[in-house]
Each structure stands twice: as structure tokens, then as C-alpha cells.
Amino acid sequence: MTRLTRRAQRLWRLVWALIKGDPRADRVVPPTGFTAWLTLFTAGAMAFLAVFALALSLATGRLADRWASELAQSATIRISAPAEQMERQTEAALRILSQTPGVAEARALSPDEQRALLEPWFGADLPVDSLPIPQLIEVIEARRGFAAEGLRLRLRAEVPGAVFDDHTRWRRPLVRAAGRLRSLGWVSIALITLTTAAMITLAANAALAANAQVIGVLRLVGARDTYIARAFVRRFTIRALTGAVAGTLAGMAAIWALPSAEEASGFLTGLGFAGAGWLAPLPIPLLAGGVAFWATRGAAFRALKDVT
């Protein structure tokens, strides 16, 4: 416990020293123009992309969850039979359902409910009673689920007019795709992080090489490695943080500005953040800063190994 607090204190001192900075220490290493812009731009662009990857991941995750839970919970049985057999077949179907383990509830829709379903297409005064409309039975699944194939076989044997639709047929691949898309989002974020680390390492190496003479002189007058490394680390961390804040804000603004449409219109409009989800991109700049910190630190200590 005390070791943990000591570590936290050390980390905090490190971060604080980094934020507070030492203007004089910063001045002993001259800035290298193009590495500054490279870092700023890389961090900005990568943060922008990361926001989209994150949005994709969260949105597809939400979608997959919703679809999966709907698909797991409900199914429909449609009975098309001559009018005189309708009632008998409906009863038979309900009886079978009541005997099927895993069915929590099965209920034939009333004529009013059926009319309500058809109303948007055919208008309010549809004579449901006199038309040969199929009878719908709503099946609510218990948590542990039922054996859909067994139920289908029994229905086919005993209720010739029944068509069992468990939504699964068309939605299962969608759920799989959504799940896959979610993982791809996370993979993208990992790749973006690695690319950022690589680019910042390259920029830091360039800055270190351009300042090889300076580093040599600093060592000769008694500078410790951490002192020299910090001058570089601080600079790159702040640039990456700044770039990433700008990139993150730009990405969030772009997502916020996506034209919104009805929830029902599907997947694309789901690409966004919902409620507290808007907080999700906030760690991106911190991640970029952390990546810059460790990448530059590593590059600096590697470069210093060759200086006596």
C-alpha cells in the first residue's frame, strides 16, 4: 500500500515537473522546426481518426447488444389457414407453445392489435374480420431460450398453416458483423496508437540526431541523462498533447455535425456518441501524451547511450 502511494507520488512529481517545466532547461536544446510540426500534425490526425474508431466501436457495440437481446427474446408465428381452420390451428399452436420448455409467454394477437399493425399500410377502416389475414402469435422467450428447430418440426407436423419466424435467420449474421466491427474499432485504435508511437519516435530521433552536438556539450559540462532527456520529452509530450486535443475536438465536432436521422433508419445514424458516451474520447489526448512521453523517453535514452 505504501509502496503504491510512493509510486503514485513519484509519478505525480514526474508529471508535475513535466507540466511546470524549466524554461532554462528548455532553452539549452534548440527546437527543431519540422519535428515540432510533424509531432503536432501526427498527434492531431491520429486523434481525429481515433475518435471515429471509438465512435464506430461504441455504436456497433450498442447495435449488436440491442439486436442480440431482441433476437434472443422474441419470435413470431404466422398462421395462414382457411377461415374455418384458423381458430383450431391457432389453438393447436398455442398448445404446442405452452408445452415447449423455454417459452415464457405465447399470445395470439387480437384483431385490434393486428389492425393496428396493418393500419400504416391500409388505413384505419380495414375490415380485418372479413379479410384472409394470417393470425399472428407473439412468442416471448425465457432467458435460457428454447430449441427453435424442435419447435419448428412440431409445428410443421401439427399445424400445417404455421410459419415460424424467429428473426434469427436474418439477424444472426448482422449481430456477428456488428460484433466484428466493434473489435475492428478497437484494433484500429491499437494500430493508431502504435503508429503514433512510431511517428513520434522517428521525430524524436530526428531531433536527437540534429542536436547530437548539443547533447555532447551538455554531458561534458555535467548534465545527467535525465536532465537532457527531459528537455526532449517535455517538448514532445506537450506537442502531442496539444495536437491530440485539437484532433479530438475536431473529430467530436465532425461526429456531432453528422446529419441526424430517425433512430429506425439504421446503422449509419447510430455512428455517434450517446449521453455519457461523449466523455469517451476525452482519454485520447492523454493516451497521445503518454505515448509521446514513453516514445521520446525511450528514443532519448537510446541516443544517450552513445554519448559518454
Next chain:
Amino acid sequence: MIELRGVGYSYSGDALLSDISLTLAPGSFHFLTGPSGAGKTTLLKLCYLELKSTSGQVTLFGRPAQEIGRDGIARIRRRIGVVHQDCRFLDHLPVLDNIALPLTVAGHPPEAHREELGELLAWVGLEARARALPPELSGGERQRAALARAIVMSPDVILADEPTGNLDWEMSLRLLTLLTELNRLGKSVLIATHDLNLIRQAKTQVAARVLRIRNRHLVAAGADL
């Protein structure tokens, strides 16, 4: 404080220096001479660990060189003031900041030493050039600035590599006087130079030992010095 025992060094292939033994005790004053390319600068670099000896034992302030880590080297260099033959400044910083650099990197804010820095600058005659950048200095001005930087930390040992190469005789004598004064305060001084007149002049002021590198070895200089 600095001790070399049977030290050898070769950059690549043939040995440049071999079996060098030298002790820089507190209050000692040494001259190091020898033809150009003999290895004077190399020997100095072995003393402040810019180079690691290829054989023999280097001991700094009682610690074997091979046991001193990188931070230890940094701390030891704060106790050894070096006037480099090529000066080694940060060209983007003004002269004053370069002179204060050892203080800065050791974590001492130069503002706290403004008075000493001013005196030091006046002593080497560079007050008017304090804000100039090193590339704007003349050769002699550079060497004076290098000397100021070497002594700003009040080091125990001062190693000067051709410190008077670009100085007129009057300035050379002033520099010599400063170094002998520091020597009287107990600092150990080693000057590598070709300037035999400077050595002769010094011998009238302090008990200096004169060493010469000849055929890779360190020998006492002849009676003419």
C-alpha cells in the same frame, strides 16, 4: 584526485598511448607538452572519461572509473573544469548562458550567482560580449569564455587544453596568473600546451612539473624547462 596507472589507449589498431601513469594530487600543477598529434588531448579526455582507457586503471576521486555510472560521471565532471581545445559551446546560446551552463545543468539557477558571473565575465574581459553568440567571438575571446566556463563551478581539478593558443602574451599571462591563484587555493591544475615560454614563465611563479609525451609514453621534460 585523478590517478592513472599504466593506462593505454588506441583509437583503432596501433596504440597511441601506453603505460601512462600520472597523479593529479590536490594543489599540484602540471604542464603537459609534446608534438602535435602526440596524444595530449586524448590523455585529457581519459581524465574526465570522455574516453575509456583500453588498458590500465583510471581512478577519479578515489573511485575506479569502471565502477562509475553515467550519473556518477556527470557529477564528477562538475568537479573537473575543462577548457576544451575546440571550446565546445552551445552556439545558439549567448556567451553568458554558455559560461553559466555548468550551473544550469547542475540545477543551480544562474540568477542566484549573478554577481560571481559578472565578476568572472569582467575578469576574462568579456563583459561587452556577454550577449553575443559564440560564433561571433574571436578565437581569443572564445578561449577566455571557455576558461570562464571551466572554473564557474569552482572545480577541484582544472584541465586546460591549449588555453593560450589564440591569446596574446599579456592575456596569456593573465590566464596563467588566474590558474596559479586557483592552484594556491588547493585546486589541481593541468595545462596541455606547446607554448614553452608560458611554461618557463609559470616556473617562476609555481612549482610546476612538466611532462612530455614521447613515443606513446609520459616522461619528465628535459632540463631546458
